Amino acid sequence: MPDLPVTFDxxxxxxxxxxxxxxxxxxxxxAEAVLTPGGGYAFRIGDQQLNCHGPDKIAEPKxxxxxxxxxxxxxxxxxGPLAEAIRHLENHGVSIELGPVTRHGAKGVGTSVYFRDxxxxxxxxxxxxx
Numbered sequence: 036m037p038d039l040p041v042t043f044d045x046x047x048x049x050x051x052x053x054x055x056x057x058x059x060x061x062x063x064x065x066a067e068a069v070l071t072p073g074g075g076y077a078f079r080i081g082d083q084q085l086n087c088h089g090p091d092k093i094a095e096p097k098x099x100x101x102x103x104x105x106x107x108x109x110x111x112x113x114x115g116p117l118a119e120a121i122r123h124l125e126n127h128g129v130s131i132e133l134g135p136v137t138r139h140g141a142k143g144v145g146t147s148v149y150f151r152d153x154x155x156x157x158x159x160x161x162x163x164x165x
Contacts, residue, residue: 044083045077045086046109047085047087048087048088048090048102048107048109048156049101049102049104049106049107050088050153051090051154052090052150053089053158055089056076056089056153056154057076057078058155059108059152060076060078061078063123063124063127063129064078064080064111064158066079066085068079068124071087071092074091075087075089075092076136080111080134088102093111103155104155104156105154106156107110107152107156108156108157108159109156109158110140110147110160110161111158111161112140112160112161112162113160113161113162115164116164116165117134117147118122119150120162124148124160129150130150131148131149131150132150132157133149134147134149135147136148140163142163145161147159147161148160
């Protein structure tokens with residue numbers, strides 16, 4: 036396997052409502068909302084970012100088949116016990132769709148819960164902390 040100077044920088048999601056997306060990604064996911072040129076937001080999580088297409092905003096170049104609202108599937112690492120993630124989701128009125136279940140992620144075996152963003156995209160909190 037080559038040792039290339041590559042790390043993950045960002046991915047693109049599509050949202051249907053900027054303010055609903057901002058409330059969810061800031062309040063539930065813990066991202067920083069970054070106002071983008073031309074309107075809309077990107078959501079920064081540590082050193083990575085979710086760039087967003089949304090109402091009246093699709094960047095160029097775009098994928099051959101751009102993602103539409105509700106078509107994303109993202110996993111976020113929860114640093115701490117998964118029980119804390121579950122309480123966090125419950126406190127924000129977010130329904131858990133599946134979990135806790137064992138899954139394999141970037142750090143090996145972890146435990147996950149699945150839920151949805153306001154557009155119906157599948158979200159996952161994964162914990163490697165027991």
